[in-house]
Amino acid sequence: MxxxxxxxxxxxxxxxxxxxxxxxxxxxxxxxxxxxxxxxxxxxxxxxxxxxxxxxxxxxxxxxxxxxxxxxxxxxxxxxxxxxxxxxxxxxxxxxxxxxxxxxxxxxxxxxxxxxxxxxxxxxxxxxxxxxxxxxxxxxxKSPVQEPAELIKPDADLAHVDHECSFPVRFLDLDLNEHVNNRVYVRWAVESLPGRLNFEYTPVTCDVIYQKEALPGDTVQSRISMSFENDLLFTDHIIIRQSSKEKLAHLMLTWKKTGIRHLFHTKK
The missing domain is CATH 3.10.129.10 (Hotdog Thioesterase)
Structure with a gap:
């Protein structure tokens, strides 16, 4: 280049x-x-x-x-x-x-x-x-982009909820702005996938819309809907503040089925 x-x-x-x-x-x-x-x-x-x-x-x-x-x-x-x-x-x-x-x-x-x-x-x-x-x-x-960024526009609500779990906001989740860092929402979305699927699939695309800040003392709830097509898994996530039910983020991930690779083996 x-x-x-x-x-x-x-x-x-x-x-x-x-x-x-x-x-x-x-x-x-x-x-x-x-x-x-x-x-x-x-x-x-x-x-x-x-x-x-x-x-x-x-x-x-x-x-x-x-x-x-x-x-x-x-x-x-x-x-x-x-x-x-x-x-x-x-x-x-x-x-x-x-x-x-x-x-x-x-x-x-x-x-x-x-x-x-x-x-x-x-x-x-x-x-x-x-x-x-x-x-x-x-x-x-002086050099504005010629086209605006492609805005992500998910559905307002999940079509159905297949799984949900809660996460406390921890001190190490916070950044200099004193709210949860943007990477943590992605971690919450990945962690909310049922365990067996996380062993079978790996994420290959991720769209995130940040809507409100998660703050110290919050507990968040991650809700997920899932659909399968051939070797792909599509997940739609809503993360809310558990106390107020405010929507904090909406994420959409595509996962590819890879199976588990055992890189280390215990020698007998």
Whole structure:
């Protein structure tokens, strides 16, 4: 790929902590990679969360759309790339791709993982969105995206509920904004799949809409509906605050049947 100064790149090896049973990639770990890359680029631009906090502002993510195209093995050398652009002074559209290091400069190479997201700037005092231009360097407002991000529009309610479970908000779920970090909602959705299915299927796509914040002291309830088609499982998730029944997030995942790979065997 041609060098583009607006694309931030960071090289690393796929760590052991990114893998779950059978050597599968953890979907929620990807959000950590994306957030870290975005935060590093924003820091260079002077618009990081810490920079915005000085203006009584916060960045919040409104949605993610993630697709895992190819399985990745432990210690694979990788490059995460991210780039951003404003949309009509309303929100930031931020794109991500995860590439094999040896392929990331090739025009014909295919990414291992792709993702798009929408980030909104809000006033910390009242959580109301604000316009970007008064709070961003002018240079960052000169190249708006030509098309808006594709908005995820799920059904208002689940067609049916096949399974549900509850999760307490734990201290380590919280981020600098003092609410549950966006990756945790994905973990809750994955964990709400009945155990036997998590052994048989692995997620390959994930759409998330964030609607309200889960806060310290909350218990959330994750409800899930499921449908099967050949070797695919489609799940629709609603996460609510248990005390008030407010909807916090809506997620839609596609899972592929892979079976379990036993990587380690006990020697007798």
């Amino acid at each position: 041609k060098n583009n100064p607006d694309i931030f790149s960071q090289t690393f090896n796929l760590p052991y902590s990114a893998l779950t049973i059978g050597g599968r990639l953890k979907m929620d770990w990807l959000l950590n990679v994306f957030q870290n890359a975005a935060s590093t680029q924003c820091h260079a631009y002077g618009i990081s969360g810490f920079d915005m906090a000085e203006k009584d502002l916060k960045w919040v993510v409104a949605q993610y759309r993630i697709q895992i195209h190819t399985p990745i093995d432990w210690m694979t050398p990788l490059v995460v790339q991210t780039w951003r652009a404003p949309w009509k002074n309303l929100y930031e559209v931020r794109q991500f791709r995860l590439m094999a290091e040896q392929d990331h400069r090739l025009e014909t190479s295919s990414p291992l993982v792709t993702a798009s997201s929408i980030w909104i700037l809000i006033k910390a005092a009242n959580n109301r969105p604000v316009r970007l231009a008064p709070n961003m360097p002018a240079a960052l407002m």
